[in-house]
Amino acid sequence: MTTADPQQLVILSGKGGTGKTSVAAALAHLAAQTLPLVIADADVDASNLDLVLEPQRLETHDFASGLVAEIDPAACIACGECEAACYFDAIVPGEIYRVDPIACEGCAACRYRCPVEAIRTYEPQVGQWFLSDTAYGPLYHAHLFAGAENSGKLVTLVKQQARLRALDDNRPLILVDGPPGIGCPVISAASGATLALLVVEPTLAGVHDLQRIFAVTRHFGVPAMVLVNKADLSAARTAEITAFCRAESVPLAPSLPYDTIVTEAMVRGLPVTAYAARASVSQALQETWALLKAHLAL
Numbered sequence: 001m002t003t004a005d006p007q008q009l010v011i012l013s014g015k016g017g018t019g020k021t022s023v024a025a026a027l028a029h030l031a032a033q034t035l036p037l038v039i040a041d042a043d044v045d046a047s048n049l050d051l052v053l054e055p056q057r058l059e060t061h062d063f064a065s066g067l068v069a070e071i072d073p074a075a076c077i078a079c080g081e082c083e084a085a086c087y088f089d090a091i092v093p094g095e096i097y098r099v100d101p102i103a104c105e106g107c108a109a110c111r112y113r114c115p116v117e118a119i120r121t122y123e124p125q126v127g128q129w130f131l132s133d134t135a136y137g138p139l140y141h142a143h144l145f146a147g148a149e150n151s152g153k154l155v156t157l158v159k160q161q162a163r164l165r166a167l168d169d170n171r172p173l174i175l176v177d178g179p180p181g182i183g184c185p186v187i188s189a190a191s192g193a194t195l196a197l198l199v200v201e202p203t204l205a206g207v208h209d210l211q212r213i214f215a216v217t218r219h220f221g222v223p224a225m226v227l228v229n230k231a232d233l234s235a236a237r238t239a240e241i242t243a244f245c246r247a248e249s250v251p252l253a254p255s256l257p258y259d260t261i262v263t264e265a266m267v268r269g270l271p272v273t274a275y276a277a278r279a280s281v282s283q284a285l286q287e288t289w290a291l292l293k294a295h296l297a298l
Helices: 020-031 081-085 109-113 151-169 184-190 204-219 235-247 261-267 280-295
Strands: 007-013 037-041 056-064 068-071 119-122 125-134 137-144 173-180 195-200 224-228
Touching: 007 020, 007 184, 007 204, 020 037, 020 173, 020 195, 020 261, 020 280, 037 151, 068 109, 081 109, 109 119, 125 151, 137 151, 151 173, 151 184, 173 184, 184 204, 195 204, 195 280, 204 224, 204 235, 224 235, 224 280, 261 280
Parallel strands: 007 173, 007 195, 037 137, 037 173, 195 224
Antiparallel strands: 056 125, 068 119, 125 137
16 A cells, blocks of 8 residues: 555444444544545445435446357357357257356357357446445445346445545545455455454354454454444443454454434434434444544544
8 A cells, every 4th residue: 555545444244234334324424524535335235325325426337247148149040059068058949049148157168169150248237336425525336236246346346436536536534334244245345445343243143253254354464443333232242252352452442332313313314423423322433433543543
């Protein structure tokens, strides 16, 4: 990372439903009060940060990826060579042969086998990415079509666009609401991050998922900080998370209490820190932002 590069704060969780996006929206609201930032929603399979930030969409772009074969019906002689070449049963025989695009893996074996060059391969549109304007800064987000692949590639595109905007506008921070889990989209979201904030709930599954997502960030050399959401729901599990963080020398952000005000804020499409600044959960988030800001040297 060069000195001109913006800081990248990525918010992750080992599973969905931990309150990661609520935390991201609150941090965007708090950060925007003192510095210009760019926001990226890297959960391209189920993007929902825009539900809280009330964005105004400015641009829509198609996203094409992968390869799919297509048979020209005017040129096809129904010889069956393509069907014989396909290992994925993607060729549908008939008077005119056609390709099942869902079964097709884009290997192009049928194209090379066709004696009359009636088959081509192309990149299908599998999603869209967007630029929107919010009260807290520009938001880059995307939507991957149902059943489509290459979510990691779309996440990378979203982050690249956010980084270019930050460089162009001299914005020192990119706030990334990452996808849940530990798969390829998470790896793409965490790539190049300055710091990862790992949001966890004090449950048996939550402790396990924290260990998994921390293993991912550690493997890729991304420094991490842990935030326990709804910490007062289980003192025992919160203590277990605290012990894990101490053993791994992972800093802890101020824990967030359970508070129904968070749900009220979400229903109204607002970050909780904007909706109820004096609520205990908002106060804890303000302390968390101050700690993150110091770690990021902003």
